[in-house]
Amino acid sequence: MTDPVERRSLEQRRALLRSLFDAAVAAVHPDQALPAALPPPPPSGRILLLSTGKAGGSMMSAAVRHYQTAFGLGRDRLFGIGTARHGYEGGNPLITMISAGHPVPDAGSVLAAEKTLQAAAQCASDDIAVVLMSGGGSANWVAPAGTMTLAEKQALNRALLRSGAHIGEINCVRKHLSRIKGGRLASRIAAGRIHTLAISDVPGDDPSTIASGPTVADPTTQADALAIIRKYAVELPPAALAVLTDPAMETPKPGDPVFGRTSFAIITRPRDGLDAACKAAAAAGWEVISLGADVEGEASAVAGAQARMALDLKAQGRRAVILSGGELTVTIRGEGTGGPNQEFALALAVALAGAAGISALAGDTDGTDGGRGEPSDPAGAFVDESTLARAMRLGLDAAAALADNNSTPFFRSLGDLLETGPTLTNANDLRAIVVQP
Secondary structure: OOOHHHHHHHHHHHHHHHHHHHHHHHHOOHHHHHHHHOOOOOOOOOEEEEEOOOOHHHHHHHHHHHHHHHHOOOOOOEEEEEEEEOOOOOOOOOOEEEEEOOOOOOHHHHHHHHHHHHHHOOOOOOOEEEEEEEOOHHHHOOOEOOOOOHHHHHHHHHHHHHHOOOHHHHHHHHHHOEOOOOOHHHHHOOOOEEEEEEEOOOOOOOOOOHHHOOOOOOOOOHHHHHHHHHHOOOOOOHHHHHHHOOHHHOOOOOOOHHHHHEEEEEEEOHHHHHHHHHHHHHHOOOEEEEOOOOEEEEHHHHHHHHHHHHHHHHHOOOOEEEEEOEEEEOOOOOOOOOOHHHHHHHHHHHHHOOOOOEEEEEEEOOOOOOOOOOOOOOOEEEEOOOHHHHHHHOOOOHHHHHHOOOHHHHHHHHOOEEOOOOOOOOOOEEEEEEEOO
């Protein structure tokens, strides 16, 4: 593209898209909402601080800072263990932080869960526990039930991630194969009160789904977990089958006395990030069309539907931004690398077929979309009317890359990856499509 006016238009639209993403991330960072939600210290006891997930480091830092500055508490009153995905630990000299794997758990995940359970057992009745939850916690805390090994958990986790199962289904299985998820952590904490504060990354903000609900009652059953395994034809190791068919291994349910001393509050949710992006787009003078924070479905199918919407808006001559959140799924059929946001972006580019005046961004607010569990993994990707033409000049076939689930190399070759590094929060995905007639 050589026309300077067209080039300038593309640059402006891309800058707008990035500003919308940044506004969403800033709105859901724990520094914004966590301090005001933290409970006061007990009269004489201590505070057990536990954290997990992609915001595990930033939530822990914010909590320690609050208790130190507002109440003057030190090591004699604050203790615990923090866990976060590799690269998301943050700096906290008071509470030990453990790095753990995501999306596939690793040895750090097992160590973190064991240390967390040990810390939980150190509470007294005059202590309180503050559990800081965020998305990614399911992989960061792994305590295999029965005789299951880490390798078996890893293999099952990979199979579920590749199957196309949505996050609620995956977490149902995880809860029933764990000694810490599905309310089991609450039963191990002997403190007088347990306060859970969470950053939601799941559609519907279900407390039992966020990080697989370690401190809340589990409404799902072993039978539900087995049905999901059958639905997606996932191979189940014998040790896992033994756990799922043993009634004594069922998770604690609503009405269990342990939950009579617990509280749960969501401090930020995907809706907050989406609302911030909507306000930023409106302030910039664009018509805003919000599809909501809970959009789900196969990434390529959702991309096709949103492409048709964008083309309709263009035909109507409307200057608008289509915004949506939620968590998309990808049923892996190829051998490539990518993530649901990059898959959405690639499918969107194919569906738009180079239509002028339409640009888009799809990214995960945690800073990583799929990938191999490295802090440098991309957060998502950008597309515009030049995407397919530039790809062709480089010898890239967008449709073939999509069929092979190979979106990351495609966008890397174009220089169109969204690369933010760890954002230290996690409130699901943000997709934005700018339509400029």
